[in-house]
Amino acid sequence: MEILSSFNYWAVIVLMMIGFYIIIANNNLLKKIIGINIFQTSIFIMFISMGKVIDGTAPILNEVNTLYSSPLPHVLILTAIVVGISTTALALAIIIRIYKAFGTIEDNIIKKKMK
Amino acid sequence: MISSNLPALQVVIPLLAAPLCIILHNRILAWLLTVLVTLTSLGISCALLNRVLIEDSITYAMGGWIAPWGIEYYIDKLTAYMLLIINAIAVLVSIGARESIENEVASDRVYLFYTTFLLNLTGLVGVIITGDAFNLFVFIEIASLSSYAIISLGKNKYSLYAALKYLIFGTIGASFILISVGLLYAVTGTLNIADMSQRLVYAENTSTITTAFVFFIIGVGIKAAIFPLHLWLPDSYTYSPSIVSAFLAGTTTKVFIYVLIRFIYSLYGYEYSFYIESFNYLLMFAACGAILYGSFQAIKQDSIKRLLAYSSISQIGYMILGLALITELGLAASLINIFNHAFIKTGLFLAVAVIIYFYKTDSIENLSGMAKTSPFTFILFLISGLSIIGVPLTSGFISKWYLIKASIDAGYWFFVLIIVFSSVLAIIYIGRIIESAYFKPERKSAYMCDESRGVPYLLFISLCIFTFVNIYFGIETTLNVDLAMKISNDLMSH
Numbered sequence: 001m002e003i004l005s006s007f008n009y010w011a012v013i014v015l016m017m018i019g020f021y022i023i024i025a026n027n028n029l030l031k032k033i034i035g036i037n038i039f040q041t042s043i044f045i046m047f048i049s050m051g052k053v054i055d056g057t058a059p060i061l062n063e064v065n066t067l068y069s070s071p072l073p074h075v076l077i078l079t080a081i082v083v084g085i086s087t088t089a090l091a092l093a094i095i096i097r098i099y100k101a102f103g104t105i106e107d108n109i110i111k112k113k114m115k
Numbered sequence: 116m117i118s119s120n121l122p123a124l125q126v127v128i129p130l131l132a133a134p135l136c137i138i139l140h141n142r143i144l145a146w147l148l149t150v151l152v153t154l155t156s157l158g159i160s161c162a163l164l165n166r167v168l169i170e171d172s173i174t175y176a177m178g179g180w181i182a183p184w185g186i187e188y189y190i191d192k193l194t195a196y197m198l199l200i201i202n203a204i205a206v207l208v209s210i211g212a213r214e215s216i217e218n219e220v221a222s223d224r225v226y227l228f229y230t231t232f233l234l235n236l237t238g239l240v241g242v243i244i245t246g247d248a249f250n251l252f253v254f255i256e257i258a259s260l261s262s263y264a265i266i267s268l269g270k271n272k273y274s275l276y277a278a279l280k281y282l283i284f285g286t287i288g289a290s291f292i293l294i295s296v297g298l299l300y301a302v303t304g305t306l307n308i309a310d311m312s313q314r315l316v317y318a319e320n321t322s323t324i325t326t327a328f329v330f331f332i333i334g335v336g337i338k339a340a341i342f343p344l345h346l347w348l349p350d351s352y353t354y355s356p357s358i359v360s361a362f363l364a365g366t367t368t369k370v371f372i373y374v375l376i377r378f379i380y381s382l383y384g385y386e387y388s389f390y391i392e393s394f395n396y397l398l399m400f401a402a403c404g405a406i407l408y409g410s411f412q413a414i415k416q417d418s419i420k421r422l423l424a425y426s427s428i429s430q431i432g433y434m435i436l437g438l439a440l441i442t443e444l445g446l447a448a449s450l451i452n453i454f455n456h457a458f459i460k461t462g463l464f465l466a467v468a469v470i471i472y473f474y475k476t477d478s479i480e481n482l483s484g485m486a487k488t489s490p491f492t493f494i495l496f497l498i499s500g501l502s503i504i505g506v507p508l509t510s511g512f513i514s515k516w517y518l519i520k521a522s523i524d525a526g527y528w529f530f531v532l533i534i535v536f537s538s539v540l541a542i543i544y545i546g547r548i549i550e551s552a553y554f555k556p557e558r559k560s561a562y563m564c565d566e567s568r569g570v571p572y573l574l575f576i577s578l579c580i581f582t583f584v585n586i587y588f589g590i591e592t593t594l595n596v597d598l599a600m601k602i603s604n605d606l607m608s609h
Contacts, residue, residue, distance in 0.1 A: 023283060036286050043293055050301045073300070076249050080293060083256045087286050090260055094267055094279045101272035110276055 008049035015042035029098065029105045033091045040084045047073040047080070118162070122175040122188040125159045125198065126241045128152055133233040142225040146213045149229045153209045153236065157202040164195035174246070182246075183310045189246030193602045196450070197243045197373050200457050204365040205236050208461065211577035212358045215468040218568070219356035220268050228268055232362070234261035239370045248296045248306045251374070255292060255338070258370070259285045262363060266355040277350035284337055284347040291334030298327035312382045320391070331378055332394070339371030341435060342405035345428050349412075352424035352464075357471050360420055361464035364427055365457045372434050372453060376446075379438070380606040389441050398439035403533055405432030410540035414547070419467050419477040422544055423460065426503060429537060430456045436534075437518055440525040446603035447596070448517035454595045455510040455588060459502045462581030466496035469578060472571055479548055484557030491575075493552050495582050500545040502585050505538050510588040513596070 015038055022035025051073035059068040095105055102110050117124070132152040136145040166173060167190055175188040190198075209232065216228050238258025245251050263285065267278035300306060302323050303314040318324065333344070340348040348368075352360045379388045389395045409429025416422040430452070437449025469492045471477055474485065486493040502511035515534060522530040588595055 020287075023287065029279060032283055036283065036290075039287070040290055043290055043297070046294070047297050050297060072306075073297070076297075079249070079253060083253065083260075083289075086260055087256070087282070090263055091279065091282050094263070094275055094282065097267070098275045098279065101275055114273055114276065 008045060012042045012046045012049070015039075015045070027107045029095050029107060030092075032107075033088060033095070036091070037084065037088060040080070044077045044080060047077045120175075121159050121163055121166075122173065122190055122244060123177060125156060125163070125244060126188075126237060128155055128159075129233045129240065130237040133230050133237065136226055136230040136233065140226055142213075142217070142222070142229075145226040145229040146209075149209045149212070149233060150206070152233060153202065153205040156236070156240070157199075157206050160195065160198035160202045163190055164192075164199055167192050167195045183305055183307050186250050187246040187307055187309075188244050189309065190244060192598065192605060193373070193376070193450075194243055196454075196598055196602060197370065198240060200454055201236070201239050201243065201366050201370065204362065204457055204461050207577040207580055208358060208362045208365070208465070211465060211468070211571070211574040214571035214574050215358045215472055216356060218472060219270060219358070221270060224268060228265065228356075228359075231261045231265040231268070235265060235362070237261075239366055242370055243373060246308050248299065248308055248311065250306075251308075252289065252293050252296055255289055255374075258367070259289060259338070262367060265359050266351050266363075268359070269354055269356045271354050273350075274354040274356075277347075277354040281347040281351045284344075288334045288337030288344075291330045291337070295327040295331035295334060298323050298330070302327070308377075308382055312384065315383065315387075328383060328388070328394075332375075335371050335375050335378065336401075339368050339375060340428060340431055342401045342408060342428065342432060345405070345431075348428060349421055349424040352427070353418055353421040357420070357464060357468035357477075360424075361461045361468060364423070364464050365461035368427065368431055369434075369453045369457050372431070372449075376438065376449075376606070380446075385441060385607070395439040395441055398435050399527075399530075402432045402436035402439055403530075405429055405435065406533055406537045407540075410537045410544070413544040414540060416544075417478050417480060419470070419479060419482075419548060420464070422479075422548070423463055423467070426541070426544065427460055429541075430460070430503075433514070433518055433534070436530060437521060440521050440527065442521060442525050443600075443603045443607050444517065444524055445521040446606060447599040448514065448521045450599040450602060451517050451596055452514040454599070455502075455514045455585075458581055458584045458588070459499050459511055462499040462578065462585060463496065463503070465574065465578045465581060466492060466499060469571060469574055470496075472568065472574065479551045482548075483551045483555035486552040487557060492578075493549075495578050497549060498582050499585055500549065502589070504541040504545055508586065508589045510585050513589055513592050517596070 019035045019039030019042060022038065023032050026032055026035065051070040053067060053069045056067045056069040057065045059071045099105050102113060104110060129152055132148055136148060139145050139148065172189065172191040174182065176182060177186040177188060216225060220228055235258055238254050238261060241254030242251060242258060245254055263278045263282045266281060267275050299311060302318050303311045305311050305314060315324065337344045352364060379385055406429045409425045409432060413422045413425035416425060434449045434452050437445045437452060467477055473489060474482065476482070498509065502509035505511045505515040515538065519531050519534055
C-alpha cells in the first residue's frame with residue numbers, strides 16, 4: 001500500500017532511470033535524445049503530481065467547491081515543455097548536420113573519426 | 116521612468132535586439148547593432164552598480180506584480196558586480212568579433228552569430244539578475260540553448276559533435292536544476308528566492324530539502340564544469356569559433372559559480388550548506404582535483420585552445436576552493452578570482468583568435484618561431500599567460516595571493532602547497548607555447564602568416580584593453596578587491 005499511495009513518484013523514478021540509462025548506455029545519438037525526452041517527461045510528471053491536492057478540484061472559483069489543486073505547477077510545466085521541445089528541435093537539427101558531416105550518428109564511430 | 120526600469124531593460128534590450136539581427140540580415144549592420152546593444156547594456160549595469168552602492172539593494176517587480184506572486188528582479192552588490200563583469204566582456208568581445216568571425220563562420224551565417232550572441236548575453240544577464248527560482252531555470256535554458264547553437268556555428272565539423280555533447284550534458288544539468296526547484300517548491304510553496312530562504316529556516320530538515328540541495332549542486336556543477344563534471348568543456352572550447360570560446364570562457368562558467376554562491380549563501384544559508392551538509396569537504400576535494408587534473412591535462416595538449424580550456428578547469432578549481440574555506444576572505448578571494456580570471460582567459464582566447472586569424476592554426480608545433488613574424492600578438496599573449504601563472508604585477512597574482520592568504524588564515528596549509536604546485540605546472544604549459552613561439556626555429560610549413568587579410572585593428576584594440584585591464588588590476592586593486600570584500604562581508608553576515 002505504501003508503494004501504491006505514492007505511485008506517481010515511483011513512476012517518476014522508474015522513468016527517470018530509464019531515460020538516464022538510455023542517455024548513458026546508447027550509442028545512437030538520436031536515441032540519446034529520446035532518452036533525454038523520457039528523462040524530462042518524468043520531471044513533468046513529478047511537478048504535476050506535486051500540484052494535486054487530495055479531493056481538490058480544478059481551480060475555478062465557484063460557490064460549491066472550496067478545495068482546489070494548485071495550478072502553478074501546471075503553468076511551470078507548460079514552460080518547461082516548451083523548453084524541452086526547443087532543446088529537442090535544436091538537438092535534431094545538430095544531429096542532421098552531424099549525419100551530413102560524418103555520414104553516421106553512432107557515437108563510437110564519430111569518436112574514432114575524431115582521433 | 117527609465118532609471119526606475121533599469122533592471123528590466125538590462126534583460127529586455129539584448130532580448131529584443133537578437134531577432135532584430137535576423138531582420139537586418141546584414142553582417143555589418145548586425146555587428147553595429149550588437150556593439151551598440153552591449154555598450155548600452157554595460158551602461159545600465161554601471162548605473163545599477165552605482166545605485167546599489169548607495170541603496171544596498173534594489174528589488175524590481177516585473178510587470179508590476181508584487182514579489183511572492185510575480186517575478187522579482189533582485190539586485191545587490193554581488194549581482195551588480197557580476198553584471199559589470201559579463202557586460203564588460205560582452206562589449207570587448209563584440210568589438211573584436213567582426214574580423215575574426217568572418218573568417219571562422221560561413222559568410223551567410225555571420226548574422227546568426229550576432230543573434231545567438233545576444234541571446235546568450237540575455238540568458239546570462241537574466242540568470243544573474245532574477246530573484247525567482249523558476250525564472251532562473253528559464254534563463255539558464257536561454258543561455259544554454261543559444262550557446263549550443265553558437266558552438267555549432269564553427270566551420271570545423273567537430274564543432275557539431277562538441278555542441279551536441281554539450282547539449283546532452285547541459286540538458287541533464289538543467290533538468291537537475293528543475294527537479295531541485297520543484298522539490299523546493301513542494302517544501303516551501305513559493306518560487307521567490309528571498310521568500311524561499313525565509314521559509315526554509317522554519318521548515319523541518321526533511322530529506323526533500325537535502326535531495327533538492329544535492330540535485331541543485333550537481334546540476335550547477337555540470338553547468339559550471341566543476342571537476343568531475345567538466346567533460347563537455349574541453350571539446351566545446353576547442354572546436355567552437357575562437358570568439359565564441361573567448362566569450363564562453365569568460366562568462367558562462369563564472370555565471371554558474373555565481374549561481375552556486377547565491378544558492379549557498381542567499382537561499383540555503385552557508386550554515387546549512389557547510390555545517391549541516393558538510394558540503395565544503397566535497398568542494399575542497401573537487402577543487403583540488405580540478406586544480407591538479409586541469410593543470411596536468413593542459414601540459415599534454417598540442418592545441419592552444421584545448422590547453423586553455425583545461426587551464427580554465429583548473430582555474431574553476433581556485434574559485435571553488437575559495438568558497439570551501441567558509442571564511443570572509445575565502446569568499447572574497449573567490450570573487451576576485453572570478454573577476455580577474457574572466458578578463459585573463461578572455462584575453463588569452465582573443466590572442467588565440469588573432470593567431471588563428473593570421474596562421475589558421477592553433478597547434479603549438481606549427482607555431483614554432485612565429486613570434487618573429489608577429490611579435491605584438493605574442494607579447495600580448497605572453498602578458499596574459501604570465502597572469503595565468505600568477506607573476507606579480509598581473510591580476511592573476513592578486514587572485515592567487517588572496518587565495519593563499521585565505522587558506523593560511525583558515526588553517527589549510529595543504530592548499531598553499533597545491534596552489535604553488537599548480538603555478539609551477541602553469542609555468543610549464545604556458546612555457547611550452549612561449550618556448551615554441553620564441554625559441555624554436557621558424558619552420559617553412561603550410562601555416563604561414565597570411566598578410567593578405569590585413570591587420571585586424573578592432574581585434575587588437577580589444578585585446579590591448581584586456582591586457583591593460585590585466586595589468587591595471589594587478590597594480591591598482593582597490594576597485595575590485597574592496598568591492599569583493601564588501602560583498603563577502605554582506606553575504607556572510609546575512
